[in-house]
Amino acid sequence: MSSASGLRDGTVINSTDLTVARKAITAPNYPTPPNSPPQTTLDAPNAPKQSGHESLASAIRSPGLPTPPISPEKGLILNDKAEKPVEAEAEKKLLALKSSLGLENWRCGCPTQQKSPCTRPIAENSKDEVNSQLEAMITLTQSSTELESKLRKLAVRVHCWQHDHGYSLDDRIEAWMEKFPVGSNGTKRAVSVEKQIRKVLGRLSVRCVEIAASTRERCKLRIGGQKVQNCIKTIDEIVKPEVYMDDDYLEDLLEVLETNTFCHRHIIARRLKRVERWKLEIIAIRQKAASELARPIDSGANEESQSPSRPSNTLQGKNLSGEKSSPISQNQRLPTPRTSRSRSADPVTFWPKAYDTTPFDIIARSSNPADRTASYELVRKKVSTPLASDGQAKGYVYLHEVEGNRGLVKIGYTSRSVKERHEEWAFDCNRNPKVLYPKVSGTVVLNAHRVEEICHAELDHRRIRVYCKSCLKQHIEWFEISPEEAIAVIEKWSKWMAADPYEAKLRSRSKFLKEDQSRRIRDINQFMKEISATAVSTAASTLDSGREVSQR
Secondary structure, eight states, rough: OOOOOEEETTEEHHHHHHHHHHHHHHOOOOOOTHHHHHHHHOOOTSSSOOOOOHHHHHHHHHOOOOOOOOOHHHHHHHHHHHHHHHHHHHHHHHHHHHHTTOOOTBBBBBOOSSSSSSOBBOOOGGHHHHHHHEEEEEEEETTTHHHHHHHHHHHHHHHHHTTSHHHHHHOOOOOOOTOOOGGGGOOOOOHHHHHHHHHHHOOOOHHHHHHHHOOOOOBOOOOHEEEEEEHHHHHHTTTSSHHTHHHHHHHHHHHHHHTSSSOTTTTTTTOOOOOOOOOOOOHHHHHHHHHHHOOOOOSOOOOOHHGGGGGGSOOOOOTTTBBBBBOTTSSOOOOOOOOOOOOSSSSSSSSSSEEEOOOOEEEOOOOTTTTTGGGHHHHHHHHSOOOOOGGOOOBEEEEETTTTTTTTEEEEESSSOOHOOOOOHHHOOOOOOOEEEESSOOBBTHHHHHHHHHHHHGGGEEEEEEEEETTTTTEEEOOOOHHHHHHHHHHHHHHHHOOOOEEEEESSSSEEHHHHHHTTTHHHHHHHHHTTTTHHHHHHHHHHHHHHHHHO
């Protein structure tokens, strides 16, 4: 029979429990293993506090104290706490850079012709790569040699299909570079002599530069792809040190450049007004570059801050005789206009006339060119679209190829003669089109523009985008497909349109797809099989006839 004893505060405990407690207290104290945690009672964080005798009684009744879980090493805890601020800071810098470059809303953002930012969204599958590219540029400055190349890759990934080429890219990169901080010791990015000269010479244009004295309006005639390419080749020569360091040769090529900016009407009575201004500005650029080279190097500055600020173009060029030219002195007299001096060639005939036969500058092509059915939904959508009044004209759907780009064909349409359209295309793009379709007389096609649109829709999986360096635009009517396949597509849709599948409706100038045709295209796969059955067999013979016409 157990008895009870009282503590000084009046609390009663069982005598048996007290005996057990005394034995536990008097038990030998063995040393704790070195890696064992302290053997103390751990209270739950939200458990009510116990009085002294309750804690003692709880310890007595427990068969054994549970070992607390092993705590993580202190080093790991410290690293984890230290990494969070670092990650947060990196994320903050990434967001700041993205905002500075105008990419925080995941839009193209390239200035449009109306000067407002383009609102086309950036592709979802490009966002991870965009973030990765931005992270790699967080620490870059204007003087970083790799900044411009990284920004170009970023711009190509960010810009939409209308702004991923030409001057749109150049303008965006130039604006972005100004958003980055200057380098160490206040070093700003160095602009090469070549780039400075290109800026002085201005941008290319497909229009004549002549301005009428009476109206002060610029001529609206185009100069043609041949002259645009002449301008490109001339500028590429001018920016070479052996040219811009030779005053006479420089002036010759500047005359060639300005002469090629006039249309055929104004080329005869041309008045070269920009040659001397260009030459004076180029002389000033090379004088400044020479003074930069002559400036003593600060031995206390680090190499990174020095090298980017040095001109990237050498001023040690060669003149026409092959002898090296010495750097221009700042005290050298500026050039005076030449009045009587023999020229190396007539500026008009300096570059021989020739069609461009170089490979296309392909901007983009389909990622899945083998999937013919991938374009079927585009066909359904285009066929179902009401036919507007301005798209109901008869005309011709044509096919041609150009030298140097075998395997690529262009599908277009015209409401004029095919010959007239090809002459116009050859003038603008300086390519000699070889007509593959139609035949000599050609067959007038009903709703020719809609036929062309449907052909483009069916072949969308084989479409390529080309940037033309002659007309300074991109072309989206080129396809990577054999001429036989292209002709089959043109002929089947021309025959389908000949059945007049659209009808007018009351109080509407547009035409709408007839009910029987609407039912047919519900099963688009079957519909495509039906209209394709008769077209393939006649394509080969049509192609042979078309090539005979082209050779004539």
